[in-house]
Amino acid sequence: MNETLQIAAFLLLPILSFIVLIFFGKKLNGHSSTLGLSLMGLMLLNALILIVNAEPYNLTAKTYEKWSIYNSFEWFSTGNLSVYLGYYVDNITAIMLLVVALIGFLVHLYSTEYMKGDPRYSRYFAFLGIFIFSMNGIVLADSLIMMYIFWELVGLSSFLLIGFWFEKDRPPMAANKAFLTNRVGDIGMFIGIMILYFHVGSFNIKEIVGGVSEMDPGLLTLAGLLVFMGAIGKSAQFPLHIWLPDAMEGPTPVSALIHAATMVAAGVYMTFRIFPFLTPDALAVVAVIGAITALMAAITAITRNDIKAVLAYSTISQLGYMIMALGVGAPVYAFFHLVTHAMFKACLFLCSGSVIHAMHHSLHHLDDHHTDPQDMSNMGGLKDKMPITHAAMLISTLAIAGVPFFSGFLSKDGILAAVLSYYYKYDGWTIILPIAGFGAAMITAFYMFRLIFKTFYGIPKKKDIYKHIHESPLAMTIPLMLLSVLSFAFAFTANLNPLKSWGWFKALIYKYGKNHNFLNMKYVNSGIESAHYDAMYLSLFVASIGIALSVLIYYLKKVDVDKIANLFNLVGLYSLSKNKFYIDKIYNMIFYKPFLFQTRTASFIDWDIYDQKIVDAWGWITLKISKYTGISDYSILDQKIIDGTSHLTQYVSTKLRKTQSGVIQNYLLGVLAILVVFIIVINQI
Amino acid sequence: MNNLQSIQYFLPELLIVQLALSIIILDLLSLKRWVNICVYIGLGCSALLLCQLSSPIDGFHIFNGMLINDSFSYYFKWIILISTASIIVISNYSKELDREYSVEFNAMILFVLLGMFLMTNSIDLLMIYLSIELVSIPSYVLAGILKNDKKSNEASLKYVIFGSFASGLMLFGLSWLYGISGSTNIYDIYNSLALVESPYMIYISLMLILVGFGYKISMAPLHYWTPDVYEGSPTVVTAFFSVAPKAAGFAILIRTFSILFTDANSLSVNTFPIHNVNWSLVVAVLSAITMSIGNLLALKQDNVKRMLAYSTISHVGFMLMAFSTTSVEGNIGIMFYLAMYMFMNLSAFFMVIHVENNFNVKNIEDWSGIGYKSPVLSIFMVLSLVSLAGLPPTSGFVGKVYLFRTLFATEQFYWLGIVAILNSVISLYYYFKIVKSMYFSEKVIEEKENIQAPVYTLIVLFSAQNILFYMYWSDLYNYIKGLF
Secondary structure (H helix, E strand, O other): OHHHHHHHHHHHHHHHHHHHHHHHHHHHHHHHHHHHHHHHHHHHHHHHHHHHHOOOOEOOOOEOOOOOEEEEEEEEEEOOEEEEEEEEEOHHHHHHHHHHHHHHHHHHHHHHHHOOOOOOHHHHHHHHHHHHHHHHHHHHEOEHHHHHHHHHHHHHHHHHHHOOOOOOOHHHHHHHHHHHHHHHHHHHHHHHHHHHHHHHOOOEHHHHHHHHHHOOHHHHHHHHHHHHHHHHHHOOOOOOOOHHHHHHHOOHHHHHHHHHHOHHHHHHHHHHHHHHHOOHHHHHHHHHHHHHHHHHHHHHHHOOOEHHHHHHHHHHHHHHHHHHHHHOOOHHHHHHHHHHHHHHHHHHHHHHHHHHHHHHHHHHHHOOOOOOOOEHHHOOOOOOOOHHHHHHHHHHHHHHHOOOOEHHHHHHHHHHHHHHHHHHHHOHHHHHHHHHHHHHHHHHHHHHHHHHHHHHOOOOOOHHHHHOOOOOOHHHHHHHHHHHHOOEOHHHHOOOOOOOOOOHHHHHHHHHHOOOOOOOHHHHHHHHHHHHHHHHHHHHHHHHHHHHHHHHHHHOOOOOHHHHHHHHHOOOHHHHHHOHHHHHHHHHHHHHHHHHHHHHHHHHHHHHHHHHHHHHHHHHHHHHHHHHHHHHHHHHHHHHHHHHHHHHHHHHHHHHHOOOOOOHHHHHHHHHHHHHHHHHHHHHO | OOHHHHHHHOHHHHHHHHHHHHHHHHHHOOOHHHHHHHHHHHHHHHHHHHHHOOOOOOOEEEOOOOEEEOHHHHHHHHHHHHHHHHHHHHHOOOOOOOHHHHHHHHHHHHHHHHHHHHHHHEOEHHHHHHHHHHHHHHHHHHHOOOOOOHHHHHHHHHHHHHHHHHHHHHHHHHHHHHHHHOOOEHHHHHHHHOOOOOHHHHHHHHHHHHHHHHHHHOOOOOOOHHHHHHHHOOHHHHHHHHHHHHHHHHHHHHHHHHHHOEOOOOOOOOOOEOOOOOHHHHHHHHHHHHHHHHHHHHHOOOEHHHHHHHHHHHHHHHHHHHHOOOOHHHHHHHHHHHHHHHHHHHHHHHHHHHHHHHHOOOEHHHHOOHHHHOHHHHHHHHHHHHHHHOOOOOHHHHHHHHHHHHHHHOOOOHHHHHHHHHHHHHHHHHHHHHHHHHHOOOOOOOOOOOOOHHHHHHHHHHHHHHHHHHHOHHHHHHHHHHHO
């Protein structure tokens, strides 16, 4: 019971924040952030208590005792269908809850300053509350159906927060796009869940994992991929990644929380949970999708000039890494990368928020409402004005670029090792996976340093703006400092050898990569171990190339950018990157335009032809007919027959009333008479 | 079971006897202000004791086979207890009743309550007769409790004459049974009935007994007393007569007929009338007459109480329709319907009491404008009337569905179903006459409305059950089913 209460607190605290703020937010106004922040603080404390309970894997004793608590209750049952809601908490859940609580708390803290003066200040915190409630619901869910419910709820809160500034032009469009794109994935997910339910008879993930062995492998592959479609939508994987860059229209702290650290990672988390029953075929598809996403998004990121757009594509690319890791059978590294990525990417976003905040204030000061505060070509040289932001951003960039001593190196290295071992094992076409993996690693290092150099180094592009730039207040820089500390490798290993990833964190999650229905995970894991050194050297090599190129081009300015661009454009790469691989245009051409054409045609047929001509003609005919039926109905049927019945009833009533004369002698006589009649007559029948 | 052993199954009744006697003593000791508290606590304890009891449908024969204690009787006792308790609460707020005689009123009601409890339990001819008389005689007093009111006196006198007439006929019928079998226990009588060659004797005694029971439930043609007595009695008493004694009457009717005059000799088996005595047809015919007379006469009534009296008669007809199927499902349907009927009818009567208290009106036209004067209660009144008419979304609809279902499921008396449906249509008219008067007449009421919290609460509480049981009836239905 105590445990259940502790777990329930993860849902109750944020929803409490939501309910109070949505109803009483206007009254609380400035204090609404205090309320949200303190509730998040309680939740963070709760998450820390929970993680202390988690049991690390004992390497020497090789104990597999799984620490887990779970409980469920019946939600409703109709006929044969019983739907249960419940929670399942193990190490992974506890870590995930901690990540959500930590980043949620820091974003709340950050937002108190960032959102100051917004007319809908309290509503913003209310929406953050419902988002955290829904996210925790996904993390805690023990069944796919419950996960699906909260899945939709995070979709809703994401919609609300992207479109938070709805009086502007673009946020509502972006919110719509995000929501609709996600629906495509979610429909697949729902079909997949139903297929699994009809063959296994349960929504519970544990029971599905235990029960799928009797399913037809082809169908299971299909079901697994359909469920994975949900992850494609939510984690912005190719081909449904188009919504995430647009989602940057929301407030930057929201981008950090939802569109970098937590919600988009939900797809990875869900795939991690269903990983044991994905068939090898399905996993291959997952890996390829991850690889395409990682490489494509990285290439697109190079040519972005909007600081948040670079980070958005970088997020897509890193999510692609995680998905690819799941596909090649390394869920542990995928989850590892999820957590490290959550830290450094949240840090990056909050740093960019800090920069935008400073830019915005400076522009406001100058009364300039046309210059885009997010455009990097207006920045430069901010290093001296914003030292804390600069330091934090540099640290997290080093982390994402995969430099030793930083967290990103540990997890990315594991993923690349897994990809490499996959290629060693299967050969042939699988070469594209390591190419995508290492290629994306190189490009990531390149474009991230490009971002750093363009923003913080060099000479300021616009002197007047530069003059009014100030470092952000403490409430915004504290999260930056904390998150950048967590981007160091020793935060995850407590171990100074940069090439070893073993540490407390891996001990917590190590055992969760040992279980798969169709693959021999022992064999897979030993493959990863043996490919480890190849991958490490290779990844160090590509990362340093990326950084070196970036330094050459953007810091030392030894190479002209345009020349390089022209060079790449010989194979069409530059314009591909510049135009985001034309994906939005392709969708516009093959989906939206035909669809709009179809709806217009349908509308024409329905309204102009069917409604205006055919239906109205019928209306005219009916009018004529009804005139004559009206006459016959009212004058004959109504006046004569129906009213006649009514008059008859009234008449009978009046007559019968006389039996109730009020004279008791008559009553008694009547009773006796009827009794005699009954006794004599009915007995004869 | 001997007398001493039996007492453990008889505690609620014993408590009621004590309660009735002790409030009389309290009155004599001039401790009148304690009476109400004493009654409330006593009835509460009685309800608690009722909860304690449990026995199967076959029951325990207690007091040497005079009474039976079974799950069937518990259910009826609950209905009787709830309706009586609510009447006792309401009676404290009625302006019609004379405060001076409130103790006598309570004592009489408690004696009737005891009698009704015994009616649900009786399995001996003597007890059957005595329990009916125990209900009837205090009822005569209750009908005439307004000593200075002519109408009340007349009602009382008519009730006495009609009641003694009916009980005389019933006693005659009971003596026929005793003559045939030489026993007074109905289980023993059943065994002897099997040996009787001519069904004619059984038939005559059956008809005469039916007179006695029919008088209690106002079955046609024994309904004559109902409108006169209902109109003359104080409204509280009318409300009381319209539910609790009807439930008790149905309990004794179902028990006696199912055990004596069917092939099964048990309550829990679907069965047929005993050899060649086709009394189910008699009941069916009487049911058709009862509901038709009730509805047709209600049409032309101006007095609200009188109209509700006729409506009671028609509801009895509907319940008899289910009884004519002689099936367990039919009995369950009646028990289910009684619970629904209790809530809708009592809430309507309480509203009548409330309106009479405040605006001093008797006729339907005088109700005009009440919908605007007391808007909340009026909505609940409309709900109760809709329920009485048997329309969704109310429990009256659900109850009626089950009554019809049993009739059509047994595949006999289809004509009765048609009569019943026609009657449902007729009943719409007169119930909505009140609604029409409440909302569509432009009369401004000058009197100030004085809301008494208990009356208000009871109206809302009882009327709300119409919606509650519309949505969640299955639990109650399954509970009743579980009793058998």
